[in-house]
Amino acid sequence: MKEEEVKTYDFPVLRVENLDLAYADYQVLKDVTFEVADGTCLVVMGGSGCGKSTLLKALIGLLPPRKGNVLIRSDDLWSSEFEKRAEILRRFGVLFQGGALWSSMTLLENVMLPLETHTDLPESEVGQVAEYKLSLVGLAGFEQFYPSQLSGGMKKRAGLARAMALDPDILFFDEPSAGLDPLTSRKLDDLINELKESLGITFVVVSHDLSSIYEIADDSIFLDSNTKSLLERGDPAWLAENSVHEHVRSFMNRDSSTDQI
Amino acid sequence: MSDKETPLKKQGESDGVWMTFRRDGDEGHCVIKGEWTVGGGAVRSASLEWSGILSSNLDLRAFRFSASEIESWDSSLIVFLDLCRRELADSGKGFDPAGLPAGILKLLGMCGSKRPKKIGSDFSLDAGIEFFETGLGRFRETILGLACFWAEWLSAFLLLFIGRSGMRLRDLIMACRTCGASALPIVTLISFLTGLTMAFVGSVQLEKFNAKIYIADLVSLAMVREMGALMVAIVMAGRTGAAFAAELGSMKLNEEIDSLRTFGISPMQFLVLPRTLGLLLMTPLLTLYADVVGILGGLTVGTQVMDFSVLHYYDQTQSALRGMWEVYSGLIKSLAFGLIIGLVGCYKGLGSGKDSASLGRAVTSSVVTSVTLIVVVDALFEITFSFLDLR
Numbered sequence: 001m002k003e004e005e006v007k008t009y010d011f012p013v014l015r016v017e018n019l020d021l022a023y024a025d026y027q028v029l030k031d032v033t034f035e036v037a038d039g040t041c042l043v044v045m046g047g048s049g050c051g052k053s054t055l056l057k058a059l060i061g062l063l064p065p066r067k068g069n070v071l072i073r074s075d076d077l078w079s080s081e082f083e084k085r086a087e088i089l090r091r092f093g094v095l096f097q098g099g100a101l102w103s104s105m106t107l108l109e110n111v112m113l114p115l116e117t118h119t120d121l122p123e124s125e126v127g128q129v130a131e132y133k134l135s136l137v138g139l140a141g142f143e144q145f146y147p148s149q150l151s152g153g154m155k156k157r158a159g160l161a162r163a164m165a166l167d168p169d170i171l172f173f174d175e176p177s178a179g180l181d182p183l184t185s186r187k188l189d190d191l192i193n194e195l196k197e198s199l200g201i202t203f204v205v206v207s208h209d210l211s212s213i214y215e216i217a218d219d220s221i222f223l224d225s226n227t228k229s230l231l232e233r234g235d236p237a238w239l240a241e242n243s244v245h246e247h248v249r250s251f252m253n254r255d256s257s258t259d260q261i
Numbered sequence: 262m263s264d265k266e267t268p269l270k271k272q273g274e275s276d277g278v279w280m281t282f283r284r285d286g287d288e289g290h291c292v293i294k295g296e297w298t299v300g301g302g303a304v305r306s307a308s309l310e311w312s313g314i315l316s317s318n319l320d321l322r323a324f325r326f327s328a329s330e331i332e333s334w335d336s337s338l339i340v341f342l343d344l345c346r347r348e349l350a351d352s353g354k355g356f357d358p359a360g361l362p363a364g365i366l367k368l369l370g371m372c373g374s375k376r377p378k379k380i381g382s383d384f385s386l387d388a389g390i391e392f393f394e395t396g397l398g399r400f401r402e403t404i405l406g407l408a409c410f411w412a413e414w415l416s417a418f419l420l421l422f423i424g425r426s427g428m429r430l431r432d433l434i435m436a437c438r439t440c441g442a443s444a445l446p447i448v449t450l451i452s453f454l455t456g457l458t459m460a461f462v463g464s465v466q467l468e469k470f471n472a473k474i475y476i477a478d479l480v481s482l483a484m485v486r487e488m489g490a491l492m493v494a495i496v497m498a499g500r501t502g503a504a505f506a507a508e509l510g511s512m513k514l515n516e517e518i519d520s521l522r523t524f525g526i527s528p529m530q531f532l533v534l535p536r537t538l539g540l541l542l543m544t545p546l547l548t549l550y551a552d553v554v555g556i557l558g559g560l561t562v563g564t565q566v567m568d569f570s571v572l573h574y575y576d577q578t579q580s581a582l583r584g585m586w587e588v589y590s591g592l593i594k595s596l597a598f599g600l601i602i603g604l605v606g607c608y609k610g611l612g613s614g615k616d617s618a619s620l621g622r623a624v625t626s627s628v629v630t631s632v633t634l635i636v637v638v639d640a641l642f643e644i645t646f647s648f649l650d651l652r
Contacts, residue, residue: 060523061523089525103517118524
């Protein structure tokens, strides 16, 4: 991408600087740098095995980077001490691919647990907040259900309610539309857009579902498994038409004729 | 086949079940024929035919394939043709599939695009050294992992005392209920039958010395010193330790552990500590209960089979257990067993991979490791007690 086209923000809620990621001796990504502005949705794209989920793990504190920084409101996630790190973790929520709800707890207890752990609210108030979060995602009335009693889409929505429990600045999503039918997937996209507009939450979404990407993304980065780096950044619609990389254009236009598998 | 028997055929030509082969200058022409189905075993028998053709026509430059006489085919034909292509490539000869139908050509093109390299199984010194180094590395990682897990558990345990632990009391109570109260029926059955069996076995020997009343001593001492703790530990390892490994392994599989971490909740404090403490508290209590039930098993044999009165048997048991150390030593052992089972179960569960096969391995491994460690630690306790003159 040309230098003059790179977006810069005054107050990035998330800034990733020169991130190198590896599993033992296997390098997954190198020198990844990008930032996300407040109240926007950044989509992390790329083919299978390009390191999208690995990058997400580093951003949410599950995989320490070999090099580089993950700054959330200028606080470095990986070099912070225990107390500070716990405080940084409270500023974001994560929705995992399968929802990752705690299966031994009801939906209400799932949403209550982060509140009980990180706030001093009395139990009745914690319950009320949790009920409100569940109603935000359209799950009012399902408070006493266990995750095993829910459909895939409902699990994701419950996961979203739990991720929003502590009113985070950023929400990280791992493949939100994976395993969902087109209609449920579309509803989840609408919910993301609604929450972004009404609550001003910043979203970082890992996805390779094009219809969902075009629907929710304000900005995107494209990871490449060959160069193991961030190949390009920009608005998805712009990338589909104007990317200097044929692989990116092929990906964005779902065109296999010009791309090697 | 000689030229004399079939005068029309040249040397090396053949007419088999799966193909007809003719020589054409420095090229060979294979005409595939018959019904090619996976279930019909076509690949194996055709491969034998092909090996014969190839070995008797080594002078040819290339082999041409056509399928004009074929009746039906499925993926077995593609597998066979791919095999021919690779064998010809290995021996530096040409493979010409131009005479095959378009559908076969397309499938052949797809299956031959990228083939993974064969992983060498031949022994070499370098491979042997690498294997040894990998094994050593894994062993080091396992020891390091165990040490880290133990240190993390200890620090979580200490945090509990200064009121900064993330463990919830309700989780501890739930763990106590699962490990303790729910295990009562199986512990009752096992310990009663253990006492009963010991009494039957012992009575046969003691009868020879006309010392049948000492059956009460034998059963009570064996139960409180050894069998009560050991039987409860084995039941707990198979029941609770395996459940811990399965539960935590399944949570890991579903990313539930990861989601706890992203909320800043320590899985060690939130999941491992209540389970291990529950087991640590419940195992001695269950052991005490098992001791009593085991003695009752002996009493049943003593009164119903050997015709002792209840009071007589009770007095004899009481005199055998005059020193309470016998009971305490069993309880000390059970504390260690409870800790071992809890830690091993949780460690194996958290250490399982993200697939169902490794979850199964984790559960099996937790039971085997726990039982092995229980027997080893039991022996170490007995040796120590013996050296300290506590027996």
